[in-house]
Amino acid sequence: MIKQVAAQSKNLITDVPGVLAGNAHDPALASGVTALIFDNLAVASIAVHGGAPGLRDTALLEPGMTVERVDAFVLSGGSVYGLDSMGGATAFLREKGRGHPVGGIRVPIVPGAILFDLLNGGDKNFGRDAVYWRLGFEAAAAAARDFALGSAGAGYGATTENLKGGLGSASALTSRGFWSAALVAVNALGRATIGDGPHFWAAPFERGGEFGGLGLPSPWPADALGLRIKSTTPEHTTIAVVATDAPLTKPQAKRLAIMAHDGMARALRPSHACLDGDTIFAAATGTAQIAPAIGDQIEIGACAADCLARAIARAIFEANALPFPGALPSWKSRFARRS
Amino acid sequence: MIKQVAAQSKNLITDVPGVLAGNAHDPALASGVTALIFDNLAVASIAVHGGAPGLRDTALLEPGMTVERVDAFVLSGGSVYGLDSMGGATAFLREKGRGHPVGGIRVPIVPGAILFDLLNGGDKNFGRDAVYWRLGFEAAAAAARDFALGSAGAGYGATTENLKGGLGSASALTSRGFWSAALVAVNALGRATIGDGPHFWAAPFERGGEFGGLGLPSPWPADALGLRIKSTTPEHTTIAVVATDAPLTKPQAKRLAIMAHDGMARALRPSHACLDGDTIFAAATGTAQIAPAIGDQIEIGACAADCLARAIARAIFEANALPFPGALPSWKSRFARRS
Numbered sequence: 001m002i003k004q005v006a007a008q009s010k011n012l013i014t015d016v017p018g019v020l021a022g023n024a025h026d027p028a029l030a031s032g033v034t035a036l037i038f039d040n041l042a043v044a045s046i047a048v049h050g051g052a053p054g055l056r057d058t059a060l061l062e063p064g065m066t067v068e069r070v071d072a073f074v075l076s077g078g079s080v081y082g083l084d085s086m087g088g089a090t091a092f093l094r095e096k097g098r099g100h101p102v103g104g105i106r107v108p109i110v111p112g113a114i115l116f117d118l119l120n121g122g123d124k125n126f127g128r129d130a131v132y133w134r135l136g137f138e139a140a141a142a143a144a145r146d147f148a149l150g151s152a153g154a155g156y157g158a159t160t161e162n163l164k165g166g167l168g169s170a171s172a173l174t175s176r177g178f179w180s181a182a183l184v185a186v187n188a189l190g191r192a193t194i195g196d197g198p199h200f201w202a203a204p205f206e207r208g209g210e211f212g213g214l215g216l217p218s219p220w221p222a223d224a225l226g227l228r229i230k231s232t233t234p235e236h237t238t239i240a241v242v243a244t245d246a247p248l249t250k251p252q253a254k255r256l257a258i259m260a261h262d263g264m265a266r267a268l269r270p271s272h273a274c275l276d277g278d279t280i281f282a283a284a285t286g287t288a289q290i291a292p293a294i295g296d297q298i299e300i301g302a303c304a305a306d307c308l309a310r311a312i313a314r315a316i317f318e319a320n321a322l323p324f325p326g327a328l329p330s331w332k333s334r335f336a337r338r339s
Numbered sequence: 340m341i342k343q344v345a346a347q348s349k350n351l352i353t354d355v356p357g358v359l360a361g362n363a364h365d366p367a368l369a370s371g372v373t374a375l376i377f378d379n380l381a382v383a384s385i386a387v388h389g390g391a392p393g394l395r396d397t398a399l400l401e402p403g404m405t406v407e408r409v410d411a412f413v414l415s416g417g418s419v420y421g422l423d424s425m426g427g428a429t430a431f432l433r434e435k436g437r438g439h440p441v442g443g444i445r446v447p448i449v450p451g452a453i454l455f456d457l458l459n460g461g462d463k464n465f466g467r468d469a470v471y472w473r474l475g476f477e478a479a480a481a482a483a484r485d486f487a488l489g490s491a492g493a494g495y496g497a498t499t500e501n502l503k504g505g506l507g508s509a510s511a512l513t514s515r516g517f518w519s520a521a522l523v524a525v526n527a528l529g530r531a532t533i534g535d536g537p538h539f540w541a542a543p544f545e546r547g548g549e550f551g552g553l554g555l556p557s558p559w560p561a562d563a564l565g566l567r568i569k570s571t572t573p574e575h576t577t578i579a580v581v582a583t584d585a586p587l588t589k590p591q592a593k594r595l596a597i598m599a600h601d602g603m604a605r606a607l608r609p610s611h612a613c614l615d616g617d618t619i620f621a622a623a624t625g626t627a628q629i630a631p632a633i634g635d636q637i638e639i640g641a642c643a644a645d646c647l648a649r650a651i652a653r654a655i656f657e658a659n660a661l662p663f664p665g666a667l668p669s670w671k672s673r674f675a676r677r678s
Contacts, residue, residue: 051594175566189637204533204563216555224543225645227514227638255390255613262610265601270641272601274594274633294613298528299566302609306564 011210013183014145015171016243018042018285021183022142023153023167024135030122030322031077033085033132034153034167035139036183036241037093041069042283045250046111047257049264050237050271050278054114056083061111061281063251071098072140073281074112075154075185075239078132082114088136113279115187115237117157121324150318151330158187159235160268160316161228162196164330168315170210170307176296178288180303182260184240186315188268189229189276193316195221198335202267202313205306211317212336227270237277238264238312242304246292248284257282259301263308280308350549352522353484354510355582357381357624360522361481362492362506363474369461369661370416372424372471373492373506374478375522375580376432380408381622382589385450386596388603389576389610389617393453395422400450400620402590410437411479412620413451414493414524414578417471421453427475452618454526454576456496460663489657490669497526498574499607499655500567501535503669507654509549509646515635517627519642521599523579525654527607528568528615532655534560537674541606541652544645550656551675566609576616577603577651581643585631587623596621598640602647619647 009015018039025032046061060067074089076082090110093099099106118124139153147153148167155167165188171181186192193200199217200206206213217224230236242260257280264271264278272278282304292300321330348354357378364371385400399406413428415421429449432438438445457463478492486492487506494506504527510520525531532539538556539545545552556563569575581599596619603610603617611617621643631639660669 049597049600051597204559215559218557220543220554227641229634229637231634252613258388258390259609259611261388261600262604265604265644270598270601270637270644272598273637273640274591275637295568295570298568298609298612298614301612302566305604305609 009171011171012169013171013181013243016179016181016245016285017287019243020143020145021147022139022144023147024138024142025153025156028123029131030120030157031117032153032156033074033076033135033139035072035074035089035143037072037140037143038285041071042285043068043248043250043253044070044283045254045257046281047261048279049261050276051274053277053279054079056086057111063254067109068250070111071108072110073241074110074136076112076114076132077117077154077157079114079116079118082132084130084133085136086110086112088133089140092137092140113239115158115185115239116235117187119233119235120157120159121322121327122157149314151320154185155315158185159328160188161191161230163316164319164321164328166315166319168311170310170314172303172307174296174299174303178292178296178300179245180300180307182240182242182304182307182311184238184308184311184315186312187235187237189236189273190268190270191228192268192312195224197221200313201269202309205309210310211313234275236275239279240308241281242308243283244300245285245288246300247286247289252297253282253284256301256304260304260308263305267309267312348510350510351508352510352520352582355518355520355584355624356626358582359482359484360486361478361483362486363477363481364492364495367462368470369459369496370456371492371495372413372415372474372478374411374413374428374482376411376479376482377624380410381624382407382587382592383409383620383622384589384593384596385620386600387618388600389615390613392616392618393418395425396450402593406448407589409450410447411449412580413449413475415451415453415471416456416493416496418453418455418457421471423469423472424475425449425451427472428479431476431479452578454497454524454578455574456526458572458574459496459498460661460666461496488653490659493524494654497524498667499527500530500569502655503658503660503667505654505658507650509649509653511642511646513635513638513642517631517635517639518584519639519646521579521581521643521646521650523577523647523650523654525577525651526574527577528575528612529607529609530567531607531651534563536560539652540608541648544648549649550652573614575614578618579647580620580622581647582622583639584624584627585639586625591636592621592623595640595643599643599647602644606648606651
């Protein structure tokens with residue numbers, strides 16, 4: 001099952017066959033939505049390891065629950081208001097004839113998660129305008145193989161403690177040819193970088209200079225381990241999707257989501273705190289058809305953790321600062337060499 | 340709340356006031372037990388993030404359950420047979436007058452976890468001899484401020500993919516003076532070291548040369564990220580306890596256990612796989628008396644993750660090889676310089 005990869009790989013979650021992603025964002029609002037749509041239904045589950053999650057229609061993702069497959073996942077800014085975005089994506093999918101047929105009506109299954117970006121300087125006085133519902137519809141309508149990283153979609157208004165956050169993605173193939181990939185909106189309580197320098201905690205996992213190729217700092221900064229967390233705003237939560245083309249069962253998808261959290265632990269310091277809504281969705285499209293052995297399952301999980309760590313660093317590496325007074329700088333504005 | 344620390348700190352979980360630890364092991368069996376006893380009851384919880392746990396009396400540790408405090412935790416080798424060891428520790432505690440008084444009888448609460456070391460070369464033909472029950476009693480009876488690391492207690496028969504595993508511990512103080520510490524028996528599916536060299540994944544978190552002071556490898560080994568997992572035996576599972584003197588609530592203790600798993604993610608590759616029983620108990624003795632603010636809780640959790648990463652490296656660093664043909668080498672025998 002060797003695949004022709006190098007030429008087509010975009011190092012995005014959409015490298016997994018049958019997975020499309022779309023962004024929508026509003027610069028004045030300084031927030032946005034990312035929709036991940038599966039051409040066919042994907043077996044799905046979830047692992048919520050943060051202490052302050054904001055989720056919609058996720059109870060069904062537990063292995064004991066009846067529905068096994070979803071049409072899409074939605075990641076959104078906007079905190080509780082962002083929980084409207086899954087509704088917009090659901091309406092779009094219905095228009096396209098998607099969803100479980102139940103009697104005469106279609107029921108698309110679209111779980112999602114939000115992050116808190118309500119205090120990032122954008123205009124949040126949307127009143128009775130269901131702005132996130134509309135952004136959710138637009139994100140789903142924009143779904144394609146190509147999509148932007150950095151200040152885009154659910155990562156548009158995201159931040160970390162010291163730098164602008166954003167949207168990231170990365171993909172990999174296991175030794176036996178299964179795809180494993182990640183998509184993430186990084187709005188971390190802490191930092192993705194080490195000390196005050198440009199190096200990422202995810203450096204050991206970088207491929208092909210995808211986030212600058214700087215490696216690890218040498219000498220190691222004396223202040224690398226001090227706890228640096230946002231103290232003035234509750235703008236926390238990193239939300240992600242990991243996907244594979246292996247035909248996993250729902251319990252195996254749950255295990256994939258759990259293993260992927262290791263990538264968050266390695267790329268962010270701290271993670272999984274009481275103020276984080278850190279949540280990972282896992283999806284298995286099954287297009288690879290060959291059943292993964294135990295060793296494959298472990299490798300898909302380890303790859304997903306690596307991809308998530310890489311995607312987190314890419315999210316910060318690709319982002320641009322918000323155009324508001326006092327906005328956090330982007331990694332590029334602080335550290336990129338002008339050539 | 341500044342504490343006089345440097346002189347008394349042993350860099351062990353027993354630095355947390357009111358926490359004692361004891362080991363018992365049987366060289367012919369090539370396995371053992373570690374008991375962690377709280378002078379007074381400790382508020383406790385658990386986070387099970389591995390896919391193949393072996394646990395005893397842990398359902399009560401969930402925040403929705405009634406019992407909030409435990410007398411002790413027990414970590415054990417022996418897989419399902421090791422689940423007898425908590426019984427031995429319970430009997431010891433009863434003899435000492437410990438346990439909730441229920442009518443005329445004492446009921447000590449002693450949850451515990453096991454790891455699989457049944458194929459490590461030791462003599463496992465114990466038949467009707469409740470060997471782990473006896474080892475559990477002996478470990479509890481040995482509980483003191485000092486205890487051995489490496490090939491000791493629950494880590495006596497433990498292994499990793501490439502090196503002898505073992506028992507590890509580490510402690511730290513937060514910036515506001517709360518203790519946060521870890522105890523671990525490392526029997527990982529994968530490796531704690533990078534590539535084929537002596538450097539530990541936990542190197543960024545090392546303090547004072549506690550596991551050799553080698554730092555990170557430079558140049559970075561080309562094979563650092565290849566998946567190396569035990570393929571011929573099911574000898575997996577890393578089990579740990581983290582403890583603090585902060586007066587946490589039971590839900591806060593649950594959060595502490597979850598955050599501590601980040602240390603396992605950072606120190607072992609892979610972790611939390613379907614074949615691992617990776618489990619962390621959290622205990623809050625409350626002797627610090629000052630209620631931890633949100634920032635303290637996050638720092639205690641981040642410190643616990645760091646301590647667990649350090650404890651995992653120390654477990655391997657301190658271990659000695661088992662004296663059986665084909666036994667895995669110890670880190671020291673492979674890498675330590677003779678002086």
